[in-house]
Amino acid sequence: MSDMKPKSVLVTGANGYIGNAVARAFVRAGWITYGLVRNQETRESLRANEITSILGSAGDKAFVERSANQTKFVFNVIVSCTEQLFDYVSHYNDTVALLRALAEASNKVGIRPLVIFSSGCKDYGTTGLDGSEDLAPHTEESPLNGPLVLLPRAAHAPKIFEHADLFDAVVVRPTTLYGLSGSFYGPIFDVAAKAADKGVLELTADPKSIMHGTHVDDCAEAYVAIAEADRSVVKGQCYNISGRRYETLEEVANALVEDYKIKGGAVYSPEKQKTGVVDVVQFLIGFSQWVGSEKLRRDVGWRDKRQLFSEAVHTYRKAYEAAVAQNHGNVQKIQSFVRMADAVQEPDT
Template sequence: MKVLIIGASGFIGLPVAQAFVRAGHIVYGQTRSEDKAKQLAAQEIIPIVCGPTDVNKYMSLIPTLDAIVDAMGGTDVKVAGEALLSTVAIAASALRHPTAQNLAYIYTSGTWVHGENRKDVVSDTTPVTNPTELTAWRPAQEQRVVANHHVNGIVIRPSLLYGRGGSLLAPLFRRAHEGRVTWHGEPGGRLAVVHCDDLAEVYVLAAERAAVAGGRIFDASNDVNESTDAFLQRLVEVSGAQGPYEYQKPTNLFEATLNTTTILRPYLARALLGWRPRKASLIDHLDIYYNAWKASEGLL
């Protein structure tokens, strides 16, 4: 396959691009940075330096691509995501040969659309009725993707990522390294989590099996949700921080969302794509993940 990753140097995009390369596919990676482009090239990813919605820079690929992955990050993902889908759909309709299958378009959402719920078990097919305020716009974009007639739309919802450089957990690891473990929210929560490498495999499987995955929304998360309290206590032990850990009141929507409890039991990616998370849980190998973050920050 020929695959284009939008946001290929990001915490989601890079492992996804690397996974496609390992699977034997031709991979193009969009990045804004010349320095990042060199890093992508070293990973056998063909770099395209431009803004994520600057489709003119990669328009020539549209007729022969098999899949596009939207793994954009940043604060403008709502507007940029809508623009990218619209532009790619128009280009695919105009440029692809009538005998070509619809271009697989994989959109990255997130399990926070399920919202805070400490009582009910939810899954891929549970109706989304109470998303967190931060992600309230995402369900509508998910539906635009899977309902678009010009692409074969697929949605993947990662849960909270761990591994490598830490992603959203990096600020917590930084505070732990400085001596205190603090987390925004209230005790008693449970975290739905997935390792970035396991997540990457979902994208590869979805693209390779797009005929089955098209029009579907997949929650990508480990089988077991982890106790937030147990995770914070383990981080105190691993980091050598002064205990006990502390909860603080959120000061913005992101901090409030980060502590979202979702009792998640996803099944579609396992049933339809044969996906199985293989990495050890966040708590079980927290010493490895914490040290990986330290190494990425030059602290080892």
């Protein structure tokens, strides 16, 4: 019998969409799993999933100071799954302070943590449409040329490598995620539901627009694969996390039309993307992007297993509707973000 001591991981934002999936994946893999959360009311749901909750936040200076001086909780791996897109730099600086404090406490007992820091593939910007000339996927070597709102994230996420005095680091860039409570694929179901009442699915994007998503549980397994890989291979690296192939908007739209029984089918008006204000959901639908994840697959042996979005759209729809019915916190967060993003685009009156 092995007397190897189980490894421990802390996931920040463990009640969030990615963070909760990541924490549950580490539990399944046999890790002692802790989840950092800001609100007392979220702790019970973590306990139900065998995740030990820690109440605190990167923005709580007193908590950060205490973290550097305690040795009760030390971690082999720390996963950062929080961000504030509209105030990225301030939150980033708070997060780095917390990561350094936690790493300092672990260093005191001889543990050098691996920090897995979450960014996103939209930092690269768009690629061409399906079938376009010279179409190629974004790789980890691609320039970071995303939308204006993402420029602070693109600039600051790689700075995590500057803290090698206390911890090793990996930056991960997942694609847009789907499944369970839906994330940014959730509002797509809302668009389809309204289209079913109207009789036509109106989309302000090209049908050949590339939608390269990944199931959130597959994404979470990638974090575990990185944590369990040879440290000398993964430290200092950036990894894209993307599904085995991309889908086109036409594939997704056809699946939605069939599942929602939209009699008039889908109609596309991509010219509207260029001529006026487009709501954020339509913008995301038309954000054509192919993302390669060959580096991740080669280095750590990760493979995605879940069905593509268009292949199991009914299953994912029902999961989202159940989350809406339960007033799921992650659904509320996405709806709030969409409202905020749309308000930013509205012209002054």
